[in-house]
Amino acid sequence: MNRQTPLSINIGRVMIYLLLVAFALLYLAPLYVMIATSFKDIEEIRSGNLMAPPLSPTFYAWTKAWSSACTGSECEGLAPFFWNSVKIVVPAVSISTIIGAFNGYALAKWRFKGSEFLFGALLFGCFIPFQVILLPMAKLLGSLGLANTVTGLVMVHVIYGVAFTTLFFRNYYVGVPTELVRAARLDGAGFLNTFRYIFLPLSTPIFVVTVIWQFTQIWNDFLFGVVYSGAGTQPITVALNNLVNTSVGGKEYNVDMAAAIIAALPTLVVYVVAGKYFVRGLTAGAVKG
């Protein structure tokens, strides 16, 4: 009993695909405009249509955005700030992820007096809005002599991130049977060896999830970056803002667009490379937890 004829299936299918394609185009349109504009020269932007493809593509805007656009008083492009961001993100992501892994492991499998309370307190940390800690943190950084330094920014991101990374790892490790820990104890493995030989090898998905999350958060952060950085330590998000707001002569939309893409590129790359783990890791944690 075939209630649907092949024809109606086809029409339904076609409709669905048309709709999907239409939405995809709608979503991709801004990206297209950015990319297209970044390859045009100023003349073409002024005279041409926003949606029109670049007629004589040029890398002028990209080169300028990277190495010579003005971000305030200096005109060295985004390059130095890109490296600033890298210098902040790499240690901040690694340290917060590693601490989170240890915290999560201890909270999930080595319960001690007050461990539930500690976990609750950490969870609370996830809900503290950025704005609330701005001033106290500035004072703390100042008294530690870390104001306007990369180290200071790394510290802020680590402290703020540990709440999330701990939550991720803890929820993932709760799903690992406690008998495994017992077996390892009987086999003479202590806290660290159990982590290293038994938990770590199981942790690839959750590491990927946490790294993506932390990377995106820290790379895209603007508020901490603008508040806690000095002249030489600004992350790329702050520099992008300055670049767009600094006009020497006319507004160069192509440079702005190229700069924005450069700033966003690393997170895009991370998603493309590790995205499938992201979905997998999130569900694994959810189902088992």
Place this chain on the structure above:
Amino acid sequence: MNSIEIKKLSLNFGEVVVLKDLNLTIEKGEFLVLLGASGCGKSTLLNCVAGLLDITDGQIFINGKNVTWDEPAQRGIGMVFQSYALYPQMTVKGNLSFGLKNAGLPKEEIEKRVKHASEILQIESLLDRKPAALSGGQRQRVAIGRALVRDVEVFLFDEPLSNLDAKLRTELRVEIKRLHQKLDNTMIYVTHDQIEAMTLADRIAIMRDGLIQQLDTPKKIYSNPVNKYVAGFIGSPSMNFLKGTILQNNKPIFKLEGGWCESPDLSNYIFQESIKAETQVWLGIRPESVVVGGEAENMPVNFSLEVEVFEPMGADTLVWSQIGGQEFRFMIDGNTSVNVGDRVTVGFDPAHASIFDFDNEERL
């Protein structure tokens, strides 16, 4: 010599008392089975012996040495967990050798022991596989292997067969028995399967609510249960309990509550101590101790019943019936044909019965 001695062991989880004042002595080479309903504290006791739980009070000796506060790895025990708990990212070989590596044994020694254990358990061909690529029975063998390589005298097995299918369970049961005969080490084996308990054990400890109710040979527990709980727990189908009163009239006589005029003579029953007249009791008799027909008429106790339900089980048929409003089950030969409504004469020898006090349910 005693292999394991547990003295006045107590364990609480916060407010919850799981084990209280538990004493248990196990001889060298003995196969002890801990049997009890779910949640009675069997795994908890095993974990205490292994040192995986910090006990609240009491002492534990293994081979004469007080190990109460020793680390699990230092106690000289091997353990098989209920869920096997194989390390998922290590190969079978990695699983077997992990503990030995942690103990810092030389490489050749580790190789030797892994080889020996895998030969005994016939898992040589599986050494390079990960646990995910093993069947349930193979995983179980690896789990046993992990205890075996430790070369210890005491094994703790926590329901090692409980998540296997019935056929495999029977096979591995025999293998475990064989292994024990070969290695001759002390074994504490947890199960809630009474067949496993009866077939494997030198002695069975029946647990209930964190207390050991009876510790005895399987035979003794089957024939002389110390209280009504143990009597009802062991044996399948379970024992019949008839409520009634004992009257002393030169000899003890059982008066069934709610009927049965010719009061049966209990002279054959061996009472623990002389009992008062008019004691309210439970008279327990196992369905398989009840005989029928002509044989029944020669028994000191006999009466006739009406068949209500019958369940053919192959060799035997279990018949459900009533006497004086109380449920009564008995076995007949599987080849005898019965019908619902038939009247059958049944009888038994009080020597095979168990009589319990009505109030405290202790054996009389």
